[in-house]
Amino acid sequence: MIQFRGVTKRYDNDHYALKNVNLDILSGEFVFIVGASGAGKSTLMKLLYSEEKPSGGTVTIGGINVANLSNDRIPNLRRCMGIVFQDYKLLQNYTVFDNVAYVIRTLGISSKEINARVSGALKIVGLYEKKHAKPSELSGGEQQRVGIARAIVNGPPLLIADEPTGNLDPKNSMEIMQILDQINQRGITVIVSTHDNAMVDYFRKRVITLDNGEVVRDIQAGTYE
Numbered sequence: 001m002i003q004f005r006g007v008t009k010r011y012d013n014d015h016y017a018l019k020n021v022n023l024d025i026l027s028g029e030f031v032f033i034v035g036a037s038g039a040g041k042s043t044l045m046k047l048l049y050s051e052e053k054p055s056g057g058t059v060t061i062g063g064i065n066v067a068n069l070s071n072d073r074i075p076n077l078r079r080c081m082g083i084v085f086q087d088y089k090l091l092q093n094y095t096v097f098d099n100v101a102y103v104i105r106t107l108g109i110s111s112k113e114i115n116a117r118v119s120g121a122l123k124i125v126g127l128y129e130k131k132h133a134k135p136s137e138l139s140g141g142e143q144q145r146v147g148i149a150r151a152i153v154n155g156p157p158l159l160i161a162d163e164p165t166g167n168l169d170p171k172n173s174m175e176i177m178q179i180l181d182q183i184n185q186r187g188i189t190v191i192v193s194t195h196d197n198a199m200v201d202y203f204r205k206r207v208i209t210l211d212n213g214e215v216v217r218d219i220q221a222g223t224y225e
């Protein structure tokens with residue numbers, strides 16, 4: 001599903017955020033991306049959702065080279081993936097329901113269909129009962145669950161989560177990872193960057209380690225170190 005070939009990323013300076021990254025991520029995989037702060041985890045993810053372009057090499061998703069994607073085609077790309085952020089990025093004035101619904105309101109589907117899809121996504125993350133609440137009335141873990149519902153409401157084949165548990169305590173982190181694991185079991189490819197060694201050790205998924213922009217380790221059913 002995803003191929004990185006000789007991928008290099010330099011921002012505006014001489015420093016390489018990514019150096020000759022070669023990776024294959026298959027459809028249906030669950031992958032942890034780990035590494036020290038500044039190792040390049042977020043950069044790798046930003047290349048996937050075309051927030052940044054590689055300086056060299058190719059990044060291909062489902063046969064499309066996202067490195068060459070023109071700006072007007074980026075929204076189309078993002079409709080094929082869900083993105084989850086460390087800081088949730090919820091709209092504070094919107095209810096839980098509307099935070100999830102607004103992503104699909106522009107697709108020209110009926111309000112009945114919107115209602116069905118949003119309800120389905122909220123049930124997957126266990127927040128259907130709180131659909132009328134505002135983000136400020138939710139715990140951090142609940143807010144992240146809204147973020148996940150928003151990411152999956154359009155039924156994407158790929159979910160990308162950049163430190164989804166970075167602001168959460170161990171109990172909430174475990175709940176979030178379990179939800180991501182369940183989503184993966186529905187067949188969605190899941191890529192999660194994290195600093196949380198306990199979580200990585202618990203789940204025993206494929207672990208890709210970045211160090212100074214390079215892939216230094218890539219093992220199945222791995223641990224953090």
Ligand SMILES: Nc1ncnc2c1ncn2[C@@H]1O[C@H](COP(=O)(O)OP(=O)(O)OP(=O)(O)O)[C@@H](O)[C@H]1O
Nearest residue numbers: 011012015017035036037038039040041042043044
């Ligand atoms: N917009 C930017 N402009 C310049 N340099 C950047 C930019 N974004 C990231 N970098 C640099 O690229 C390198 C990789 O950063 P990146 O954010 O990908 O690391 P990370 O592994 O996600 O770190 P963290 O665990 O702290 O989130 C770092 O040296 C960082 O300073």
Ligand SMILES: [Mg+2]
Nearest residue numbers: 041042043162
């Ligand atoms: Mg980061």
